[in-house]
Amino acid sequence: MEKLEMLYEGKAKRIYRTSDESTVWISYKDSATAFNGEKKAVIEGKGRLNNEISSLLFEMLAAEGIPSHFVTRLSETDQLVKKVSIVPIEVVVRNIAAGTLAKRLGLTEGEILPQTIVEFYYKNDELGDPLINDDHIAILNLATPDQLTEMREKALRVNDVLTSYFASKNVKLVDFKLEYGTDEKGQLLLADEISPDTCRLWDSETNEKLDKDVFRRDLGNLAAAYEKILERLGGVPCTK
């Protein structure tokens, strides 16, 4: 597989065209951003860590019968994935109160929610990724009601599998964000990444934060936290 010209550069990844029309080459960057890009840093090793963790999780999900865009890991920082047209909705699943949910509803961070909840956010940096409801999605024409139902159900299934998987690695899955895309047949496919950038992951015993909140809240060494996650998932530790 050949990496051709860059199609898109996002905050965390670069997407390249390949010689195969149906796939794209994703290269994970070392940049960390938070608060809609207001806070920025370069964290050496982050691209590698997220690529390894994301590859590992997509492979695990596939083994559990949950398909995604993931085709193969190409290198320490690169993945080959099926090209999709991204649905501009961030699907957030939450098991434990944290972050904006705790703030929005006046809950205590760490509170186990009485039920898992799903939220949709409009993936739009300019607007600050606002929370939206089904009616907003309809007027913005972001997805059909059937696609919404499908994304909600699929995200809950991902949550079930990820939660038990992480639990077996001594990690609490607090919440996470998914993105879906449609393939050339119009089928919804899990896309983007699943990593400590997009999940809140806490040590099961100590509640130590092992995710991007370490960066958002200046809690210590981000790469070290991600390295812990990679090690617990049985990934290859740092080569440097």
Next chain:
Amino acid sequence: MEKLEMLYEGKAKRIYRTSDESTVWISYKDSATAFNGEKKAVIEGKGRLNNEISSLLFEMLAAEGIPSHFVTRLSETDQLVKKVSIVPIEVVVRNIAAGTLAKRLGLTEGEILPQTIVEFYYKNDELGDPLINDDHIAILNLATPDQLTEMREKALRVNDVLTSYFASKNVKLVDFKLEYGTDEKGQLLLADEISPDTCRLWDSETNEKLDKDVFRRDLGNLAAAYEKILERLGGVPCTK
């Protein structure tokens, strides 16, 4: 009917106990507030105007088969209503983009929405009345899924009736907020008020704002705008 001790003082109304357990006495105040109480003023005549308009609209809705808490107008500023236990959800219905919706989704104020939308906000001053989805409502235990469905359907029916009524008075119903409560039998009942404080109302030809945005945005004389609405609805003009 006798007005007994005050049960609750809100930003726009005072609620009093009456000798009848099943009703409360609502007295509309002259105070105007916006931005969650940050902006405040006393506007002479506002209590009277909102009471007259709200009484008139609740009577009109009753005639159209839409029951509410409204029992009777008691005076220029007072109403007798059925006592309910307020569901802490603000049900917002929107026909035209304006205010926070336009800002949130990047729409142009005045844009006719491709479909009417319903939003739920958590009625909680401390949290700034945040937008919430059905899952938030479930974890906060604010209403049952059946009550949500019922509120949504009832609010859309209110919208149909109000929209044609206002249209016949040369007024565009841009959006509005409803509150529901449960009576002693647990039945959902339309409550609170329907007034230029809780509706966006624009002149059908000129788009002149005839609602609380006149106060929020310092567009002129609020009482004069509300007076126009009352007159168009055939209410008694100012006695002063």
